[in-house]
Amino acid sequence: MKIDFKKTNDGYQATRNVFRILDVPASNYLMIDGEGDPNVSPDFASSIQTLYPLSYALKFASKNRADRDYVVPPLEALWWSTDPTAFTSARDKSQWQWTLMMMVPEWIEREWLDEARVSAAKKADALALSNVRYEKLEEGTCVQVLHVGSFDDEAPVLAQLHDVFIPEQHLEMTGKHHEIYFSDFRRVPPERCRTILRQPVRRLV
Secondary structure, rough: OOEEEHHHHHOOEEOOOEEEEEEEEEEEEEEEEEEEOOOOOOOHHHHHHHHHHHHHHHHHHHHHHOOOHHHOOOOOEEOOOOOOOHOOOOOOOOOOOOOEEEOOOOOOOOHHHHHHHHHHHOOHHHHHHHHOOOEEOOOEEEEEEEEEEOOOHHHHHHHHHHHHHHHOOOOOOOOOOEEOOOOOOOOOOOHHHEEEEEEEEEEEE
C-alpha cells in the first residue's frame, strides 16, 4: 500500500486563514542551502532540480529494498534573514537565505543515499548533488496556516502571524520560517499556489 504523507502526516494539515498550534515531530530531510532572490538565483532552480530526482531515487530504493512504497513528499523550505522585515514589510529578497528540503521517511537507511546519488546523477546538477545533506529537523511547537495565492501576498498573513497571533497566545518565535509547497510553483499559476506557512515557537513563562 502506497503511503501519502500529505494525508497521514499531521504536519501537512492546515486550513486557509486559520492559525493552528501543533507539536511537530522530528523528521529526516534531504537539505541544500543557498541565498538570494529565489526568482533569479540559478542555485535555487538547480537545487530544486536536484532534490526531486534524489528523492525519487530513494523512493525506488525503498520499494526495492524494503517493499515499502510512498508518494514523494512535497518540496519544503526554511527561510531567514538577519533583518526580519525582509519577509514582511520590506520583502527584500536579496537578503533572503534558504534551505530547500524534502522529507525522507523514517525507515529510509542513510547508506541508501550514496546509491541514490549515483542514480540521480543522470538528471541532477553534480555540484548541487554533492551539497545535499541528510539531516534531522526538530521544530517542536509550531504555528501554521494554509496560504492560497502568490508568495508576494504572504506578507499580510505573516504580519498577522508574527505581530498579532503569536503575542496574543503568549508565544515567541524560535526557529526559522518554514514553508511547505503543495503546488509546483514552476507550473501552477501564482493565484492557485497552496503553501503551508509554519513558524516554530515557544511559550512565554
